[in-house]
Amino acid sequence: MERVLILNGSPRAPRSNSKRYGEIFAACYGENAEICPVTRGNHQELRDKLDGVSHLLFVFPLYADAIPVPLLDFLKFLEDHPPQKRPAVSVLINCGFLEPQQNEIALEMMRLFCRQNRYPFASSLSIGSGEAILNSPFRFLAARKIKRFARSIARGTPQTLSVTMPLTKKWFVAASTSYWVKYGARWGTTQAQMQTMEIQ
Numbered sequence: 589m590e591r592v593l594i595l596n597g598s599p600r601a602p603r604s605n606s607k608r609y610g611e612i613f614a615a616c617y618g619e620n621a622e623i624c625p626v627t628r629g630n631h632q633e634l635r636d637k638l639d640g641v642s643h644l645l646f647v648f649p650l651y652a653d654a655i656p657v658p659l660l661d662f663l664k665f666l667e668d669h670p671p672q673k674r675p676a677v678s679v680l681i682n683c684g685f686l687e688p689q690q691n692e693i694a695l696e697m698m699r700l701f702c703r704q705n706r707y708p709f710a711s712s713l714s715i716g717s718g719e720a721i722l723n724s725p726f727r728f729l730a731a732r733k734i735k736r737f738a739r740s741i742a743r744g745t746p747q748t749l750s751v752t753m754p755l756t757k758k759w760f761v762a763a764s765t766s767y768w769v770k771y772g773a774r775w776g777t778t779q780a781q782m783q784t785m786e787i788q
């Protein structure tokens with residue numbers, strides 16, 4: 589089976605949902621998968637690892653409808669320091685909103701990067717409600733789709749996949765608002781404070 593390098597492009601990599609998605613993928617894919625976070629200081633190290641793999645999987649969150657800056661920085665580094673042999677690239681994006689289509693622009697950016705830098709593009713998995721789905725009764729839907737995604741990479745049969753929680757928008761907004769208000773209260777932060785620009 590082809591060796592896959594999984595790069596976690598979340599700025600909060602050690603505590604991220606992307607880490608959890610990457611781990612589920614690795615469990616489905618088997619021992620030929622290695623997970624590494626993308627950090628400011630490890631670009632060269634990751635670039636060197638690329639020479640030993642045939643497949644590169646980017647796992648990252650949607651930030652402001654696009655790619656998080658630390659991952660963008662790494663992509664810029666790769667443009668200037670390409671590996672000798674380009675691995676095929678797959679992408680797993682998760683976003684906070686319900687609709688997986690929110691990830692389309694970021695996915696297009698990744699496809700453009702691959703076209704311009706001559707990496708064959710393989711499969712994509714777009715996850716909506718990515719902050720919530722793994723802690724919900726619908727976790728199995730995400731796990732099932734990740735398994736299919738891993739199989740498509742292992743078999744070399746590219747697929748474009750997506751998954752989200754099967755809820756109405758109204759229900760999702762009500763449930764997520766209640767979740768975040770309670771979460772804020774645990775830290776002494778009110779809903780009004782969370783709605784200002786001073787909050788991250």
Ligand SMILES: Cc1cc2nc3c(=O)[nH]c(=O)nc-3n(C[C@H](O)[C@H](O)[C@H](O)COP(=O)(O)O)c2cc1C
Pocket residue numbers: 598599600603604605606607648649650651652653654682683684685686690718719788
């Ligand atoms: C700065 C910031 C920007 C975000 N922008 C979006 C966005 O544009 N659309 C969206 O659906 N979710 C957005 N989110 C939500 C994240 O994509 C979501 O919480 C995701 O699960 C985080 O994944 P991670 O834990 O792997 O970093 C944003 C989160 C942050 C912190």
